[in-house]
Amino acid sequence: MISILPVEGLPPIREGADLGALIAAAAEVREGDVVVVAQKAVSKAEGRIVRLDELEPGEDARRLAGGRDPRLMQAILDESVRIVRERDGFVIAETRHGFVCGSAGVDASNAPEAGMLVLLPLDPDASAERIRRSLGAGAAVIVSDSFGRPWRMGTTDVAIGAAGLRPLLDLEGRRDPTGYELHSTMIAVADEIAGAAELAMRKLAQVPAAIVRGLDLAGEGSARELIMPRGRDLFR
Amino acid sequence: MISILPVEGLPPIREGADLGALIAAAAEVREGDVVVVAQKAVSKAEGRIVRLDELEPGEDARRLAGGRDPRLMQAILDESVRIVRERDGFVIAETRHGFVCGSAGVDASNAPEAGMLVLLPLDPDASAERIRRSLGAGAAVIVSDSFGRPWRMGTTDVAIGAAGLRPLLDLEGRRDPTGYELHSTMIAVADEIAGAAELAMRKLAQVPAAIVRGLDLAGEGSARELIMPRGRDLFR
Numbered sequence A, B: 001m002i003s004i005l006p007v008e009g010l011p012p013i014r015e016g017a018d019l020g021a022l023i024a025a026a027a028e029v030r031e032g033d034v035v036v037v038a039q040k041a042v043s044k045a046e047g048r049i050v051r052l053d054e055l056e057p058g059e060d061a062r063r064l065a066g067g068r069d070p071r072l073m074q075a076i077l078d079e080s081v082r083i084v085r086e087r088d089g090f091v092i093a094e095t096r097h098g099f100v101c102g103s104a105g106v107d108a109s110n111a112p113e114a115g116m117l118v119l120l121p122l123d124p125d126a127s128a129e130r131i132r133r134s135l136g137a138g139a140a141v142i143v144s145d146s147f148g149r150p151w152r153m154g155t156t157d158v159a160i161g162a163a164g165l166r167p168l169l170d171l172e173g174r175r176d177p178t179g180y181e182l183h184s185t186m187i188a189v190a191d192e193i194a195g196a197a198e199l200a201m202r203k204l205a206q207v208p209a210a211i212v213r214g215l216d217l218a219g220e221g222s223a224r225e226l227i228m229p230r231g232r233d234l235f236r
Helices: A019-026 A039-045 A059-064 A070-079 A124-135 A189-200 B019-026 B039-045 B059-064 B070-079 B124-135 B189-200
Strands: A002-006 A034-038 A049-051 A080-087 A090-095 A100-102 A116-118 A140-149 A152-163 A209-213 B002-006 B034-038 B049-051 B080-087 B090-095 B100-102 B116-118 B140-149 B152-163 B209-213
Touching: A002 A189, A002 B189, A019 A034, A019 A039, A019 A124, A034 A039, A034 A124, A034 A189, A039 A116, A039 A124, A039 A140, A039 A152, A059 A070, A070 A080, A070 A090, A100 A140, A124 A140, A124 A152, A140 A189, A152 A189, A152 B152, A152 B189, A189 A209, A189 B002, A189 B152, A189 B189, B002 B189, B019 B034, B019 B039, B019 B124, B034 B039, B034 B124, B034 B189, B039 B116, B039 B124, B039 B140, B039 B152, B059 B070, B070 B080, B070 B090, B100 B140, B124 B140, B124 B152, B140 B189, B152 B189, B189 B209
Parallel strands: A034 A140, B034 B140
Antiparallel strands: A002 A209, A002 B002, A034 A209, A049 A116, A080 A090, A090 A100, A140 A152, B002 B209, B034 B209, B049 B116, B080 B090, B090 B100, B140 B152
16 A cells, blocks of 8 residues: 655745755654655745846847746746747746756745745755755655646646655566566656645645655656656657 | 555456456445546456457558557557657557547557557546446546656556546635735646556556545546647647
């Protein structure tokens, strides 16, 4: 059996917060657990916040903004290496990490105050590793964020940072019960874990972490393994 | 707490199998549970199988096959309304249901016998509803399949059929703790549930179903709600 336990009772997360210590104080974390922490909490702890009134929109930001705030668009462009699609002020961009997502992960919701934007962590794997060390329980850590998907409605949470687990489960070369050899069967378990944790988090109720218990995925890995290499990507 | 319980001890699924009755006999299903059933099992029960040696590849299939079996490509084309991308015999297609996925969901792995291909159910929502009625426990049902994603490595399981739950959780208009109104915040909970269930299934060990317990999503809905309407889709 796999269990997903929300981590309740965390205080509002401020810059400098030690998320691992806060989670360890609020919940019983066991060896082998996967602790999933919402990106928003990680970014706040790391001070990855900009104020709209500190942003000076350039020409590109004004052109792309549509009916939206051109300063928000400037923040998005500052986080992006490439615009993948844009329409009416809505932008899907590739971030400096290589993630392709809406608004390059820049988000005004759940910011510490109105007029502030939350940016993705600079190095979400390093964030996960720091939380993991601070937890000190032999658990793995995933930093999750909500991404949209082409062709499908709604967001699902995926892993943008990982420490202490293998994010991909590769069945290549194994055989199914009829002896058929499985090709290119690679399961993005870290993304499935992030999505499972989202079911137990409540975006509106300050529950930015959940524990997924009962998996056996310990190992070393990086959420960068979840980014498709350019040469294999049919959608660049 | 949310629990994910694999449904163990199911027999190999043959055409005509009553999946709901088999699952009810193998596991204790409770009101409010979400029972996730792998598409492969559903398709086998529904006889959605073709034999490679019954397929006569046409010109398009031969051209697109690359180094692969042109009869497999013919089966893929028969299931497709549109080829979205293709390279070296690998095809991403839109199925007649509107799903965009690799090989239009046609799969040679885990087929009943070598030389057979498993196709997606004709109407996965109806499949889910039939299983739900046969379960008779007030549970919801999701039919899941493993889909790849642009830009990200590996597959995650998503919902291709649903009965008895709302597949999307819409937070539009609700406010976060700072009073910021959430726009376009729609969570594809059915896909996250399918992915969570995948973590408890074992593709190689005949565990084609799992129970997700502890959610509160009962309602009416269709997996078709998870398909992005053409007008909103930036990736058509």
